[in-house]
Amino acid sequence: xxxxxxxxxxxxxRLKERRSFGKADFLQVLPTYNEAENIASLIQRIIKDVRVxxxxxxxxxxxxxxxxxxxxxxxxxxxNLHLFKRAGKMGLGSAYLAGFAFAMEAxxxxxxxxxxxxxxDPIVINDMAAAIPDYDLVIGSRYCRGGRISDYDAxxxxxxxxxxxxxKALLGIKAQDCSSGFRCYRTKVLHDLDVARAVESxxxxxxxxxxxxxxxxxxxxxxxxxxxxxxxxxxxxVNLNEMQHALKMIFALAFRRRWMKKTER
Numbered sequence: 334x335x336x337x338x339x340x341x342x343x344x345x346x347r348l349k350e351r352r353s354f355g356k357a358d359f360l361q362v363l364p365t366y367n368e369a370e371n372i373a374s375l376i377q378r379i380i381k382d383v384r385v386x387x388x389x390x391x392x393x394x395x396x397x398x399x400x401x402x403x404x405x406x407x408x409x410x411x412x413n414l415h416l417f418k419r420a421g422k423m424g425l426g427s428a429y430l431a432g433f434a435f436a437m438e439a440x441x442x443x444x445x446x447x448x449x450x451x452x453x454d455p456i457v458i459n460d461m462a463a464a465i466p467d468y469d470l471v472i473g474s475r476y477c478r479g480g481r482i483s484d485y486d487a488x489x490x491x492x493x494x495x496x497x498x499x500x501k502a503l504l505g506i507k508a509q510d511c512s513s514g515f516r517c518y519r520t521k522v523l524h525d526l527d528v529a530r531a532v533e534s535x536x537x538x539x540x541x542x543x544x545x546x547x548x549x550x551x552x553x554x555x556x557x558x559x560x561x562x563x564x565x566x567x568x569x570x571v572n573l574n575e576m577q578h579a580l581k582m583i584f585a586l587a588f589r590r591r592w593m594k595k596t597e598r
Contacts, residue, residue: 344390344417348439351388352414359423359462361443362432364432366422366487368397368449371409371475376414382456387445388413392428395421406535425514426539430529436520445517447473452562453515460557461517469522470544472508473515480510481557489563496583504545505589508554511541515559522552538582545586 500511
């Protein structure tokens with residue numbers, strides 16, 4: 334991590350100290366923006382339901398609703414909870430990259446990402462942790478056998494499935510769920526791929542672009558089934574503008590991928 338700020342140095346030092354105990358191989362990264370209604374109960378569920386030792390890192394993008402203050406209060410009584418506060422909203426992909434960088438620098442072999450709105454059940458982390466030693470990426474999947482969406486309305490279900498169909502058809506991705514943010518990565522692979530340089534997007538489509546990159550480099554990818562729940566508290570960050578941007582990026586990635594193949598010939 335080049336030219337660390339004082340806050341980054343502090344977070345990294347605490348993570349390294351915790352990692353030096355040798356108990357936790359997993360760093361759980363939770364990107365937040367205005368999740369005050371969800372974050373405390375989610376962390377409590379992670380602590381209660383996840384059997385593997387892990388450290389929890391919340392990357393908060395200057396949430397005006399007081400999310401960071403809730404984490405700071407929880408952190409005083411939760412030794413494996415850490416907070417990295419950023420100045421403002423910098424994008425989901427950017428938050429993930431910050432978490433990846435901390436995981437690499439602190440020496441965690443694996444890093445887990447998930448949504449903070451209770452759409453992902455933390456108990457599935459146990460299955461992901463059991464599978465990851467044999468893979469480079471394990472995806473919590475809505476669309477593999479056994480996975481499902483519990484309560485999406487029809488138009489959001491159609492958009493989600495349509496986006497996944499396009500990503501698979503145009504980008505050569507074999508995974509069934511291309512846009513799930515519930516993932517467990519092998520940190521060494523993220524380092525070797527130099528994801529901060531190789532992946533251009535810093536918004537929601539970051540997830541698809543990273544999976545496209547990992548597919549191109551023949552990374553070993555597995556999926557475990559999840560039941561996906563629509564958020565009941567707080568506002569979704571995926572809006573029409575985000576969907577339009579994602580669609581443009583999928584076609585841009587498809588063009589780049591085809592051009593690279595022609596160049597290789």
